[in-house]
Amino acid sequence: MVDLIQKKRDGEQLTTEEIQFIVEGYTNGTIPDYQVSAWLMAVYFQNMTEKERADLTMAMVASGDQIDLRAIEGVKVDKHSTGGVGDTTTLVLGPLVAAAGVPVAKMSGRGLGHTGGTIDKLEAIEGFHVEITNEQFIELVNKNKIAIIGQSGNLTPADKKLYSLRDVTATVNSIPLIASSIMSKKIAAGADAIVLDVKTGAGAFMKTLEDSRELAKAMVNIGNNVGRKTMAVISDMSQPLGFAIGNALEVKEAIDTLKGEGPEDLTELCLVLGSHMVYAAGKADTLEEARQTLLKLINNGEALAKFKLFIEAQGGDGSVVDHPERLPQAKYQIELPAKNDGWVAEIIADHVGTAAMWLGAGRATKESEIDLAVGMMLNKKIGASVKAGESLATIYSNDKEIEHVKEELYRSIILSEEKVESPRLIHEEITD
Ligand code: URA
Numbered sequence: 001m002v003d004l005i006q007k008k009r010d011g012e013q014l015t016t017e018e019i020q021f022i023v024e025g026y027t028n029g030t031i032p033d034y035q036v037s038a039w040l041m042a043v044y045f046q047n048m049t050e051k052e053r054a055d056l057t058m059a060m061v062a063s064g065d066q067i068d069l070r071a072i073e074g075v076k077v078d079k080h081s082t083g084g085v086g087d088t089t090t091l092v093l094g095p096l097v098a099a100a101g102v103p104v105a106k107m108s109g110r111g112l113g114h115t116g117g118t119i120d121k122l123e124a125i126e127g128f129h130v131e132i133t134n135e136q137f138i139e140l141v142n143k144n145k146i147a148i149i150g151q152s153g154n155l156t157p158a159d160k161k162l163y164s165l166r167d168v169t170a171t172v173n174s175i176p177l178i179a180s181s182i183m184s185k186k187i188a189a190g191a192d193a194i195v196l197d198v199k200t201g202a203g204a205f206m207k208t209l210e211d212s213r214e215l216a217k218a219m220v221n222i223g224n225n226v227g228r229k230t231m232a233v234i235s236d237m238s239q240p241l242g243f244a245i246g247n248a249l250e251v252k253e254a255i256d257t258l259k260g261e262g263p264e265d266l267t268e269l270c271l272v273l274g275s276h277m278v279y280a281a282g283k284a285d286t287l288e289e290a291r292q293t294l295l296k297l298i299n300n301g302e303a304l305a306k307f308k309l310f311i312e313a314q315g316g317d318g319s320v321v322d323h324p325e326r327l328p329q330a331k332y333q334i335e336l337p338a339k340n341d342g343w344v345a346e347i348i349a350d351h352v353g354t355a356a357m358w359l360g361a362g363r364a365t366k367e368s369e370i371d372l373a374v375g376m377m378l379n380k381k382i383g384a385s386v387k388a389g390e391s392l393a394t395i396y397s398n399d400k401e402i403e404h405v406k407e408e409l410y411r412s413i414i415l416s417e418e419k420v421e422s423p424r425l426i427h428e429e430i431t432d
């Protein structure tokens with residue numbers, strides 16, 4: 001290990017076997033934290049070649065379980081977002097592309113954050129559950145084209161261990177390490193093709209377009225170098241996507257979007273990502289044809305019908321589709337009146353997310369309980385003109401005393417005296 005640290009420190013390329021040695025040794029405990037820390041710092045400064053990145057990814061994939069989706073017919077396309085606030089796309093995209101015939105075999109987690117994960121959100125629907133066997137999961141995807149199951153306990157243990165170590169050694173922010181970390185999880189989960197939604201802007205992991213582009217390219221290269229067709233869309237996170245932030249609120253927003261009545265930005269992003277998924281699955285000859293197919297499935301009700309089928313197949317109350325009032329409801333709706341006239345210039349997404357978490361929409365620690373009913377609806381997005389006293393957002397709360405939440409939202413939603421343009425939603429698309 002000393003030799004390998006030195007080799008990387010001096011800017012040389014490690015071989016496949018050498019990378020496997022490090023990842024295996026760290027996972028099984030024969031290489032100590034302090035040596036891997038030194039190696040990570042060397043990677044941070046010296047970077048990794050394309051080949052090393054692919055090798056690191058596959059070594060992490062090999063460190064744990066790999067999900068075998070071969071029993072599912074068709075090209076399994078997975079979507080991954082680098083994380084935003086109020087990102088309802090997964091809830092919309094699953095049923096939407098499934099309606100187009102793309103098999104959606106989704107594995108999802110709960111995790112920490114501003115709101116719950118996809119499974120938490122879906123559990124806002126009475127009866128819905130993900131406690132199904134692997135056999136049931138595969139059967140459901142073959143029958144309905146869509147099912148969701150909880151994450152296996154032993155997916156990419158090497159990534160878990162390395163990520164924790166990076167967290168305490170100032171080596172999280174390294175493109176080769178981030179890209180291989182994300183891609184290893186997607187590949188271990190069995191995807192044949194991967195569509196990445198790389199967020200950019202104040203609320204995103206990557207704040208500048210330049211950094212987002214570099215991360216997107218790194219992931220696209222890894223995917224294609226290991227035989228998984230991969231492409232990326234760089235999308236805006238200079239404000240939350242859609243209007244809803246919160247679990248039940250986002251389920252309602254997803255239903256609206258599947259009906260063709262959703263927010264413009266969320267709808268457009270779902271059409272763009274969805275078109276790439278349909279195209280990658282070979283269900284359309286061009287992206288434009290894929291887009292037209294998706295629009296038709298929204299307009300003729302098939303996308304919504306697919307959502308209902310999916311919910312009912314996993315024990316959920318499908319009637320929420322027509323009766324969203326059957327989703328958990330918060331006791332209070334509290335408006336956030338604008339303090340002066342102007343235009344909305346910024347909505348700092350991660351701060352809005354923090355405010356949602358304080359209401360109880362997300363977990364601060366693994367043990368926290370989520371309140372599925374709470375969150376907020378943004379009434380004004382960037383570029384909107386506002387009069388003093390008009391509501392910027394509606395807060396859904398089970399607690400009346402929420403001054404701290406309101407203050408955080410006032411700090412997050414910044415007004416300008418001059419007119420502001422709304423930001424561009426899709427910045428770039430990166431393919432092989
Ligand atoms: N998300 C991941 O999964 N891994 C990283 O390294 C960073 C963000």
Ligand code: CA
Binds near residue numbers: 085086087088240245
């Ligand atoms: Ca949203």
